[in-house]
Amino acid sequence: MQYYCESLTSYKRLLTKEVNIGGLLLGNGNPIRIQTMTTTDTMNTMATVEQSIRCIEAGAELIRITAPSKNEAENLLQIKNELRKRGYHTPLIADIHFTPNAAEISARIVEKVRVNPGNYADKKKFEQLEYTDADYAEEIERIRERFTPLVKICKEYGTAMRIGTNHGSLSDRIMSRYGDTPVGMVESAMEFLRIARDESYHNIVLSMKSSNPQVMVQAYRLLISTMYGEFGEIYPLHLGVTEAGDGEDGRIKSAVGIGTLLEDGIGDTIRVSLTEDPEFEIPVCKDLVNRYRPVSEKNSMVPQIDKLAYDSFSYQRRKTFSVNNIGGKQVPVVVADLSKIEKLTPGNLQSIGYTYNEETDKWSIADAAADYVFTGNQILDFALPGTLKVIVYPAAWQEAVDKSKYFPIFSDKGFAETTTKSEQLNFVMVDCYSDETPVNDTTFVDSIANDPSVVICLSSTNSNAMQSVRRMFVELMKREIQNPVLLITDSSWQTPDEHLIHFATETGALLLDGLGDGICLGYSGSASMQNLQVKGRTYLPVKDVYQFTNNTAFSILQATRTRISKTEYISCPSCGRTLFDLQETTAKIRAVTSHLKGLKIAIKGSIENGPGEMADADFGYVGSGPGKITLYKGKEIVRRNVNSDIDLDELIKLLKENNAWVNP
Ligand code: SF4
Numbered sequence: 001m002q003y004y005c006e007s008l009t010s011y012k013r014l015l016t017k018e019v020n021i022g023g024l025l026l027g028n029g030n031p032i033r034i035q036t037m038t039t040t041d042t043m044n045t046m047a048t049v050e051q052s053i054r055c056i057e058a059g060a061e062l063i064r065i066t067a068p069s070k071n072e073a074e075n076l077l078q079i080k081n082e083l084r085k086r087g088y089h090t091p092l093i094a095d096i097h098f099t100p101n102a103a104e105i106s107a108r109i110v111e112k113v114r115v116n117p118g119n120y121a122d123k124k125k126f127e128q129l130e131y132t133d134a135d136y137a138e139e140i141e142r143i144r145e146r147f148t149p150l151v152k153i154c155k156e157y158g159t160a161m162r163i164g165t166n167h168g169s170l171s172d173r174i175m176s177r178y179g180d181t182p183v184g185m186v187e188s189a190m191e192f193l194r195i196a197r198d199e200s201y202h203n204i205v206l207s208m209k210s211s212n213p214q215v216m217v218q219a220y221r222l223l224i225s226t227m228y229g230e231f232g233e234i235y236p237l238h239l240g241v242t243e244a245g246d247g248e249d250g251r252i253k254s255a256v257g258i259g260t261l262l263e264d265g266i267g268d269t270i271r272v273s274l275t276e277d278p279e280f281e282i283p284v285c286k287d288l289v290n291r292y293r294p295v296s297e298k299n300s301m302v303p304q305i306d307k308l309a310y311d312s313f314s315y316q317r318r319k320t321f322s323v324n325n326i327g328g329k330q331v332p333v334v335v336a337d338l339s340k341i342e343k344l345t346p347g348n349l350q351s352i353g354y355t356y357n358e359e360t361d362k363w364s365i366a367d368a369a370a371d372y373v374f375t376g377n378q379i380l381d382f383a384l385p386g387t388l389k390v391i392v393y394p395a396a397w398q399e400a401v402d403k404s405k406y407f408p409i410f411s412d413k414g415f416a417e418t419t420t421k422s423e424q425l426n427f428v429m430v431d432c433y434s435d436e437t438p439v440n441d442t443t444f445v446d447s448i449a450n451d452p453s454v455v456i457c458l459s460s461t462n463s464n465a466m467q468s469v470r471r472m473f474v475e476l477m478k479r480e481i482q483n484p485v486l487l488i489t490d491s492s493w494q495t496p497d498e499h500l501i502h503f504a505t506e507t508g509a510l511l512l513d514g515l516g517d518g519i520c521l522g523y524s525g526s527a528s529m530q531n532l533q534v535k536g537r538t539y540l541p542v543k544d545v546y547q548f549t550n551n552t553a554f555s556i557l558q559a560t561r562t563r564i565s566k567t568e569y570i571s572c573p574s575c576g577r578t579l580f581d582l583q584e585t586t587a588k589i590r591a592v593t594s595h596l597k598g599l600k601i602a603i604k605g606s607i608e609n610g611p612g613e614m615a616d617a618d619f620g621y622v623g624s625g626p627g628k629i630t631l632y633k634g635k636e637i638v639r640r641n642v643n644s645d646i647d648l649d650e651l652i653k654l655l656k657e658n659n660a661w662v663n664p
Contacts, residue, residue, distance in 0.1 A: 001228060002305070003312055004221035005264040009302040009471055010464045011292065013265040014224065016236040019203050021160040022091035022111030024061060026205065026268050027236030032292070033269040034285040035062035035238075036278040037095065042072035042079070042576040049082045051278065056090045058282035062269065064093040064114065066576040073105035080109060093162070095575070096120070097169075100146055107153045112160040112205075117192045118169040121146035129176045139173050144195050151199045160203040161196070162238055165189045167210030167219070168615050180615050182208075182219035182313070186226050193227075193235070205269065207238040211570045211616050213257035214315055214561055216241055217512050220261055222313050236268035237261075243570045243602070246275040246586060251284055251497060252504045252552065253559040258288055259505030260512055263466050273573040275582050275603075281573075287501050301433040302468045309477035310513060317514040317562075318477065320484040324389075324407075324425045325371065326455050327484025327517040331563035334368075334553045335391065335486065335520035338546060339376030346382050349373070351546035354385045367565045367597050368554040372407075374520065379406070391427055394418065409457070412444035426453050427486065432460040432472040449481045457520070459488035466509050473515045484517035490524040496542050499523075503549075504556050511560040519556065521549050564598045570617050571603040578605030579623030580644065589621060592648055595664045596655070602632070618660065621651060633658060 006012040018028035026033050036055050040047040042065055052063045067073040073094060080092055094106030094113045100120065107113050121143045131139065154161050165185045170178075178184030185208050196204055208219035220237060227234045241257035244250040254272045261267050272284045310316065322328030336352040338344060346356035353369025356362075363385035374391040379400050384390070390406045398420060400406035409427035410418060428448050448454045456476075462468040469487065476485070487510060491502045503521050510516050523545075542548045557563035569590060574582040586603050593601060602617035607624070614620045620632030624640070629647050631639040631654055642650045655661035 001224075003308060004224045005266055007265070007467075008305045008308070009467050011263070011265060011467070014234065014237075016234045016268055017202060019160050019205055019236050019268075020158070021062065021093075021203075022089075024091050024111075030268070032262070032267060032289045033061045034059055034282060034289060035064060035093070035269055035271050036060045036281045036285075037064040037066070037271065037273075037573065037575055039278055039574045039578060040576060042066055042068075043075055045075060045078045045082060048079050048576075049086070052079070052083060052090070052092075053086070053088060054277075054279040055282060056088055058279045059286055060090065060278075060282055062091050062093055062112070064095050064271075065110075067094040067096055067099075067102045067106050068577055069099055070102055070105060072576065073099075073102040073109070076106055076109045100150060103150050104153055107150060107159045107161075108157055110159070112162065113150070113154065114162040114164050115147075115150070115192070116164055116166060116169060117188045118166060118171045118174070120192070122171045122173070129172060131173065131176060136173070136177070140191060143191060144198075147192060147195050148199060151196050151201045154203065155199065155201045158203070160205065161201075162205045162207060163189045163192045163196075164207045164209065164238070165219075166242060167208075167212065167215055168242070182215060182222050185210075185215075185219040186223045189223065190226060190230070197231070202235070205236045205238050207240060209240045209242045211241065211243040211253075212561070213241055213253060213260070213508070213559055214512055216257045217260050218313055218315070220266060224266065225313075237266060238269045238271065239267040240271045240273055242273055243572045243604070244273050244275075245569050245571050246583065248500060248551065249555055249559070249569070250274045250276070251500050252508075252555045254284065255288060255501040255504035256508030256512065256556065256559040259291075259501060260509040262288060262292060263505060263509045275571045275573055275586050278573070284497060284501070287495075287498050288505075291501070291505070301462060302464055302471050303433070305471060305474050309474045310515075312513060315512070315514055318473065318485075318516075320482045320517055321452065323453060323455050323484055326425075326486070330517075332511070332516060332557055333371040333486075333518035334550065334557070335372040335374055335518060336370035336546065336550050336553075337374045337520055337522040339374050339378075344375060344378055344380055348546070349385070349388070351544050352550045354388060356385075368551060370550055370553075371518075374409070394420070397422070412448070415454075416444065416447040422453060424453060425455065426451075427455050427457050429457045429459065429488070430472065432458055432462065432468040434461045445475070445479065445481065448483065449479065450483065454483050455486055455517075456483050457486045457488050459490070465489075466506050470510060470513075470515065473510070485515070486518040486520060487511075487516045488520045488522070490522045492524040496548065499548075500552055503552050504559065507556055508560055511556070511562050516562075519553050521553050567594050567596045567598070568600045569603060570600060572605055574605045579626060580605065580629070585621070588648065589651070592652065593655075596660065596662065599655075599660055619651070619654065619658075621647070 002008050016027040019026045038051050091111035094110050096103040098119045165188045174184045174188045210216040239258045241254050244253040272281045320327035353366035355364045372389050377396045394408045397408035407425045415428045458469045460468040487507050489506045491499045554565045571586045600617045602620040604622045607622045614635045622630050624630040628641045
């Protein structure tokens with residue numbers, strides 16, 4: 001194993017133990033299983049059965065159903081019987097929070113139970129306590145007493161278990177000793193795993209979910225290396241980003257978190273949590289998983305990594321100097337590729353955030369406006385908005401009059417040979433370990449290394465594209481080359497979702513490790529996504545491909561927390577505990593707050609797991625009873641049981657009181 005995966009330079013599945021979930025094998029190289037969770041009331045047998053069937057028909061291989069108390073746990077039997085009667089034998093999972101008795105009932109009925117180690121044996125008091133080692137050991141013994149009966153039942157009935165840690169619901173014990181850190185998340189699961197192993201129970205899957213993909217990825221990596229270090233073996237992993245939200249943002253956030261790990265061969269089952277009906281999560285899961293079928297073995301051109309030049313367990317941005325507005329401490333830039341448009345007009349720039357008003361002769365600039373536009377050989381025949389600069393091929397650049405606005409892009413060889421280059425800023429393209437580049441040919445690096453005018457543009461045609469770009473970063477860091485780097489990523493996939501997932505995975509996996517000072521997304525095939533019908537699915541047409549790509553770029557930077565350009569909604573996917581219509585509520589909150597750039601608003605159906613779940617949000621809107629909601633500022637309740645007909649007024653009032661509101 002290399003740090004946390006089988007290989008850092010080629011795709012290879014991480015070898016994990018095999019788990020049997022009602023006959024469905026998971027881990028140990030079995031296909032990556034797709035799962036989802038119902039959102040119906042578990043006591044409503046028929047609604048839950050119908051929704052489960054819709055998910056199964058869509059391709060779900062496991063169905064999770066919430067069992068908040070004994071009654072719901074018992075009703076799982078009706079649900080299971082009805083499904084089996086109708087010919088559906090998909091394994092079912094009971095989702096448990098707080099209630100060991102519901103877990104013990106469920107474990108006798110369904111094929112798998114999910115427990116949250118943050119609340120299985122603990123009622124949270126949200127206290128910061130001091131634990132001596134003896135106190136801590138006593139606490140572990142108390143957990144052992146509470147948890148062992150469930151382990152024994154699972155063993156007896158052949159039931160599998162997921163120990164599912166949530167970043168937002170760690171126990172007081174873990175919070176006091178480790179804080180809400182990846183280390184705390186890992187330890188939270190390890191405490192339960194050690195107890196299960198002591199009972200010789202191994203039918204276990206683990207997860208480390210967070211709504212922050214950075215925390216989530218670090219926690220999974222750390223869990224793998226911890227398990228391997230302590231046991232010499234690794235249990236299968238269930239991947240997920242919690243509360244990813246809906247639409248494009250939800251898909252991108254999930255792809256950044258889940259995709260980053262899948263790229264390294266990590267993950268035996270996945271769930272994409274979207275604030276949409278659960279059957280809509282399945283196609284996104286399939287798009288993520290299908291990227292690795294069939295597994296590509298051709299990767300000979302990427303040299304091994306002997307020593308990683310950065311810490312993969314904590315975030316630190318690669319050190320660079322700045323060239324113009326790229327690199328250094330500046331946020332990553334977005335480059336829009338409009339080179340396929342034959343004759344660019346001011347109207348075309350609207351797709352990338354610049355709207356021209358002829359009457360006033362002024363540009364208005366959106367929050368998500370590209371910083372650079374690549375036009376190929378075109379010099380624009382209109383005045384540019386102040387914040388936009390143009391990248392062109394060298395011949396066109398020589399003709400450009402305003403050299404403070406136009407900058408050339410060279411091939412690596414072209415740059416080494418040229419005598420005419422910009423004094424301020426040159427972009428130099430490098431194809432990382434392509435099949436034509438001999439492994440040790442790094443002569444191009446010598447010609448650009450630490451030239452203060454050069455931004456390196458890394459792309460890859462290698463079948464292990466992300467790994468080859470990462471390998472090049474390691475080479476640059478080893479040689480102490482501090483030029484900023486632009487990530488150039490092309491997609492040859494077909495559907496809008498596949499493009500989103502490809503872009504988010506390929507660039508997100510690097511940005512989460514602090515690698516990259518800008519991104520440029522493009523299409524190697526046709527960029528048209530009109531009225532697509534692919535694999536029996538019809539896709540809504542993407543009206544404006546350039547706007548789609550530009551928004552995707554900004555959403556990836558937002559999801560990786562490297563550049564914040566819009567309001568972030570941390571909305572839960574909803575489940576049988578939900579106290580209002582989450583999709584509708586998210587839409588109405590978004591309608592009044594979407595202009596509040598940088599603000600993070602959590603929207604949750606319930607607060608089952610406590611205010612710790614607000615850790616990642618500035619404000620929270622949470623269901624607290626039928627027709628009632630509670631508002632949070634951080635983890636603190638500031639308005640309790642507000643009638644939902646005045647909820648938005650109260651939310652806006654709260655934002656105003658905290659200087660978080662501006663008029664749209
Ligand atoms: S926050 Fe509450 S309603 Fe939403 S998914 Fe979690 S438990 Fe269900």
